[in-house]
Amino acid sequence: MRYTAYSIMVVTLYAFMEWRGVDLMPSSTRTLIPLSVRNSPGGYRSYQAYHGNRGGK
Amino acid sequence: MVCVCDYCHSLIARVGAQLEDLGHVPDLVAIDTRLALGDTGRMQKLTFQVLGRLQLHQGAASWNEWYVAWSDGSFGWLAEAAGRVIVSRRYERQVDVPEFGRLQVGQGVVLKGVGTLMIEELGDARIVSAQGELPFAPQLEQSYRFADGSISGGLYATIQYGVDEQPAEVFVGRELSYEAAGLAQAGERSWRAPQTSGRALRCKSCGGPMSLKQSSSVSVVCPHCHTLFNQEQGELDLIRQLKERFQPALPLGARGELLGHKLEVIGWTRRAVTVDNVEYSWDEYLLHGANGYSFLSENKGHWTFFTLLPLAALTSVSEREATFQGRRYKHFQRSSDVRYVDVQGEFYWEIKPDQRVRTDDYVQPPYQLSVEQTPKEKIWTHGEYIPADQLWQSFGQPGSPPPQQGVGPCQPNPYAKHKRGMLMGFGFGVALFVLFTLALAIFQPRRVRLVHQVPIADNQPVSLSEPFELRGGTQAVAISAVSDFALGNGWAALDVSLIEEETGRSNELDMEVSLFSGYTDGEAWSEDNRFPEQRLGAIKPGRYVLRVEPHYDPAYPRPFVLRLEVAQGAFLWLPLWLCILALGLPPLVWAILMFRFEARRWSESDHAGSDSDDSGDGD
Numbered sequence: 001m002r003y004t005a006y007s008i009m010v011v012t013l014y015a016f017m018e019w020r021g022v023d024l025m026p027s028s029t030r031t032l033i034p035l036s037v038r039n040s041p042g043g044y045r046s047y048q049a050y051h052g053n054r055g056g057k
Numbered sequence: 058m059v060c061v062c063d064y065c066h067s068l069i070a071r072v073g074a075q076l077e078d079l080g081h082v083p084d085l086v087a088i089d090t091r092l093a094l095g096d097t098g099r100m101q102k103l104t105f106q107v108l109g110r111l112q113l114h115q116g117a118a119s120w121n122e123w124y125v126a127w128s129d130g131s132f133g134w135l136a137e138a139a140g141r142v143i144v145s146r147r148y149e150r151q152v153d154v155p156e157f158g159r160l161q162v163g164q165g166v167v168l169k170g171v172g173t174l175m176i177e178e179l180g181d182a183r184i185v186s187a188q189g190e191l192p193f194a195p196q197l198e199q200s201y202r203f204a205d206g207s208i209s210g211g212l213y214a215t216i217q218y219g220v221d222e223q224p225a226e227v228f229v230g231r232e233l234s235y236e237a238a239g240l241a242q243a244g245e246r247s248w249r250a251p252q253t254s255g256r257a258l259r260c261k262s263c264g265g266p267m268s269l270k271q272s273s274s275v276s277v278v279c280p281h282c283h284t285l286f287n288q289e290q291g292e293l294d295l296i297r298q299l300k301e302r303f304q305p306a307l308p309l310g311a312r313g314e315l316l317g318h319k320l321e322v323i324g325w326t327r328r329a330v331t332v333d334n335v336e337y338s339w340d341e342y343l344l345h346g347a348n349g350y351s352f353l354s355e356n357k358g359h360w361t362f363f364t365l366l367p368l369a370a371l372t373s374v375s376e377r378e379a380t381f382q383g384r385r386y387k388h389f390q391r392s393s394d395v396r397y398v399d400v401q402g403e404f405y406w407e408i409k410p411d412q413r414v415r416t417d418d419y420v421q422p423p424y425q426l427s428v429e430q431t432p433k434e435k436i437w438t439h440g441e442y443i444p445a446d447q448l449w450q451s452f453g454q455p456g457s458p459p460p461q462q463g464v465g466p467c468q469p470n471p472y473a474k475h476k477r478g479m480l481m482g483f484g485f486g487v488a489l490f491v492l493f494t495l496a497l498a499i500f501q502p503r504r505v506r507l508v509h510q511v512p513i514a515d516n517q518p519v520s521l522s523e524p525f526e527l528r529g530g531t532q533a534v535a536i537s538a539v540s541d542f543a544l545g546n547g548w549a550a551l552d553v554s555l556i557e558e559e560t561g562r563s564n565e566l567d568m569e570v571s572l573f574s575g576y577t578d579g580e581a582w583s584e585d586n587r588f589p590e591q592r593l594g595a596i597k598p599g600r601y602v603l604r605v606e607p608h609y610d611p612a613y614p615r616p617f618v619l620r621l622e623v624a625q626g627a628f629l630w631l632p633l634w635l636c637i638l639a640l641g642l643p644p645l646v647w648a649i650l651m652f653r654f655e656a657r658r659w660s661e662s663d664h665a666g667s668d669s670d671d672s673g674d675g676d
Contacts, residue, residue, distance in 0.1 A: 003478050003643055007486030014636035015493035017629070019501060021533025023594020024631050028566040033556060 059194045061109070061187050068187070070194055079194055085186050086112050087272040087291070088119050090137055091235055094189045098135075099239030100144060104128045107135070109189030115182040119273055119289070124191055132192060134228060135238070142238055143213050145230025154225045157202045157218050162435040163368075166216070171229055172208040174216070175368040178434045179204050207367030232367070234348075260284065261293050270323045271345060274403035280309075285400060285408060297410055301399050303327055306355060306459050307342060309402045313452030315362050315443060320344040320351065322452075324402035330392040337392075343404055350405060352438060353448075358458065359465025360448050361425055363438040371426075371437065379419045379426050381439065386419035386426045389466050389662045395429075418466055422658075425467035442467045464658040472651040479644045486640045497628075501532065507623040511538075511605045513549060514616035522603035524558055527625055531597050535627035537590035539620045540570045547572060547613035554604040555593060555623070563604075564593045570619060592627045 016022070059070045061082050068079040096107040109124040123135040125144075133146040150169055157179070160166075165173040181202045184195045202218040214229045258267040258277075265281035269288065276296075277288050283302050286293040305325040312321045324343030329336050339356035352363040372380035379386045394413045412431070419426040423442035428435060442465060445458035509522040527534065536553055548571035556563045568591055574583035603623060609615075659665055 001478060001482075003475075003482030004485050006643065007482045007640055008489065010636055010639040011486055011489040011493060014490065014632050015497065017632040018493075018497050018533075020531050021594045021596065021627065021629060022632065023533060023592065023629055024635070026594055027591055028564045028593050031563045031565060033561040033563050 058190065058192065060190045063188075068194065082188075082195075082197065083186050085188060086114070086119055086289075088112060088121055088137075089271060089273050090121055092121070092123055092135070092137065092240065096240060098125075098144075100233075104239070105133070105135075105144075107189075109191045110187065111184050111191065111195055112186040112188075113182045114185045114289070115180050119185065119275075124189070134230070136230070142235055142240075143230045143232050144238055145213065145215070145228040148214070148227035148229045152225075152227050154216050154227065157204065160204050162430065162433060166204075166206070168208070168214065168227065168229065171212065171214070172210065172369075174206045174208050174214045176204050176206040177368045177436070178206070180433060207369030209369045209372075211367070212369070213367065258288070258291060258293060261286070261295050262298065267293075269403060270321070271403060271405065273405060274323075275406055276400070276408035277403040278401050280401070283401075285410065287407060288403075296408075299400060299410070302401075303399045305340065305342070305401065307353070307448075307452060307454065311452045311454065313448070315344075315351075315353075315448070315451060316441065318346045318348060318351065320346040322353075322402070324404045325400070326397055326408075327399040328395055329398045330395050338398055343402065352440075353443075354440065355459070356465065357463055358445055358461030359468055360443045360445055360458075361440040361465070361467060362443050363425075363427065363440040366426070366437040366439045368435060368437055381426060384421050384424065386421040386424070388664070389418040389420045389425075389659075391418075391663055392416045420467045422467045422473075423469040440467065442469060463661060464654060466658065466661070468658065470651055470654050470658075472647055472654060475647055476651075479647050483640065483644050490636060490640065494633075501529075501626045503535070503624050503626040503628070505622055505624045507603060507621075509603055509605070509621045509623070511551070511607060511619040511621055512616055513607050513609050513619060517616075518606065520605045520607070522605075522621075524600050524602050525623070526600055527596060527598050527623075529598055529625065531595050532625050533627040533629050534593045534596040535590055535622075535624045536566070536568070536593065536603075537588065537622045537624070538568055538570050539588055539622075540572070540617070545613075546574065547610045549607050549609040549619060551619070551621075552606040552608075553591075553621070555596070556602050556604060557597070558600045558602060560599075564596070566591045566593070592629060594629065596625075 017024075059068055059079065061068055066082045066084065068082050070077045070079050092107060094107055094109065098105050105125040105127045107123050108126050111122045111124070113120055113122060121137045123137070125133050125135050127133060131146065133144065136143045136145065148168060148171065152168060154166060160176055160179055162176055162179060164176045166176065167173050179202075181200045183198050183200045185197070187195045187197075204216040204218075205213070207213050208229070212229060212231055214227060217226045217228065219225060258269060259265070260267050260279040260282060262279060262284040263282035265279060267277065267279055269277060274288055276285060277293070278285050278299065283299045285296040285299055287296055288294070307322055307325075309322050309325060312319070314320065321344065322342050323345050326341045326343075327338055328341060329338035331337075339354060342353040342355070344351045344353055350365070354361045354363060366381070370381060372383075374380075377388050379388075393415050395416050396413055397408065397410050400408050400410070415430045417428050417430075425440040425442070426437065427440060428437045430436075445461060449458040506527055507522055507525040509520070511520045534555065536555065538551060540549065548569065551568040551570070552565065553568055554563045554565045568589045569586060570589055572583075572585040572587055574581070574585070576582070601623075603621065605621065607619070
C-alpha cells in the first residue's frame, strides 16, 4: 500500500514536471536584459533595425 | 466368540451351550488410553459400542485395538496408537495382496473400490493381552506380520498376514479425533491413565530414580547415568551406556503451547550426518499433548513444529518435489546415514543407537515436509516454522533462544510478504504513467510558434526574429535548427537567446550545426549534427523574440541560411527517466533482497546454485 501511494506520488510529480516543463538540468542560462540595453544600439535589436532606425535622412 | 473374565482373567469360549476355558490371559499392559469397555461412539448414522480389546506389541511400541460392535450388526476395530484413533472394518472384497516378503515401504497396493494403499510400515506384532469380548480366541505371544499404510482421502489400511497359511485379511479405516468418532466419554478421562502417570522406576545401572511421563514409552534414558533402556510394563532392559551428553536448549519437562496445542517436552535427541568428513547436527524434541505426539526440530537456531502425516495425504512425491494440500514443496535436502549423537528423556519408539536412517526434506516456506525412511518404515511429517522468540516465550524459557545462523530451510522470506504490494504498486504506477503520458500528448501537443530564417553572411553578425506569442501555460520550449549544408562540409555555432519582450528575461543557449563527410582509405564516412535541438524548461507565456548570433567556418561559402523553429509543448526526457527509475527502484531493491534471502536458503540445500524461484509465502 505504501509503495502504491509512493507510485502515485512519483507519477503525479512526473506528470506535473512534464506539464509545466520543469527542466531539472537546464542547458540554458537565464539573464535579465535591462530595458535600456534592449532599446540601445547593440542591444538585442537587429543590425538592420539598428541601422534602419539611426535617424536622419 | 470369546470373552476374558474380568475377575480371573480366564479366556472363555462358548461352544454350543457350553463354556470352555481356553486358558489364562496375562494382566493388561499399562498403555495410555482414553477408552474403556462399554464406551459408545457414533459415525454418521451408525453407533458403536466397545466390547473388548487386544493389546499388541511390535517390539517398538504397544497399542490397544478395541473391538467394537456397530448398530447395523457388524463388527469392527478401533486402534489407538500415539494419540491417533483409527476406526476400521474388515475389507470384505477379494484382494490379491502380494506376499509379505515382496512388499516394500512406499509401494502401492490396489484395493478395488477403495484406492491405492501406500505402504508405510512393515512389521510383525504379537498379542500380549486381551480384555472383554472378542471375535476370536487370541493366540497370545504368537507373532503375525502386517503392512500398514494410508489411502488418499484420509483412509488407513492394514494387511494382516495370517499364520499357518491362513489368508491375509485387509482392514480399512479412517483416522478420527476422539470427538469426531463420537466418543463422548473419552473426553471425560484424563489422557494419562491414572495408574501410569509419573510412574517411578529405578535405574538398573546407577540405581537412581527414574520416572516415566508416558507408561507406553518404549525407550527411556536415565537422567543420572545416561543409560538407554527399553521399557515394557515397568521392566527396564538395559541397551547401552550412552557416551556423549549434551544440554538441550529446551529442557525436558518444559511446557508450552504451539499452534493451539498444549505440549510438554518428554524427549530430546541430537542427530547428525557426516558429509565430506564434516559433521552436521541438529536437535529433535519429542512433545506430548492431548492430541498425542508431535515433534520440534531445531537447526542453527531455527525451529520447526512437526506433526505426523499419512503418506496417502500427499498428492504426489518425486525426487524434486512433493504435493500436499495443493501446495508444491520443493526438494531441499537428502541426508543419508542419519544417526543419533545423544538421546535424553523417553520415546514411544525404540531408539536404536546404531540405526541409520535416510531423510528427505521438502520446503514451501513456512511449511516443510520431511520423510524418514528405513527399510521397514517410512514416516512423513509436516512442519511449520516457529519464530524462535515466539517459541521461547511460549515455553516460558528465560533468556534468549539459541542464536540463529543463516536461513532456515522453511523460514519465511521476510520480503515475500511485500510481493502483492510491490506488484500492485508497480502495476498501478505504470498504468498511471501511461495514462498521464497519453494525456500530455493529447492535451499539450507540440506546437510550432516560430519559424525563423537565419542568414549567415559577413554583414549579418546578429539575427533577430519578429516578435511571436507563446500561449497557454508555462511549458517547455524546444528550439531546433536545420541546415542542409548544400555547399559541402561546414559548421555554424549559434548563440541563441529567447527574450521575453515585456520583462527582458532572456534564456540563452548554444547550438551547433555541422556536416562533415569524406573518404578515407577508400571508405566513405560522415559526421553531422544537422538537426540539433535544445529544450528550455518552464517558459512562461508571453511575447518573445529570438536573437541568434552565428559563428561559422570562415572558409565556408556564404551567404547561406539556417532555419530555426521554436515549438511549445516540448517533451522533457529527464523527468521521464527519473520517473521510471523512481518507480522501478523499490521493486528492484525488493527483488534483490528477496532473491538474496532465497539464495542463502538454498545454498544450504542439495540444490545450491539452481533456480529456486520465489518463496511462495507471499501474501
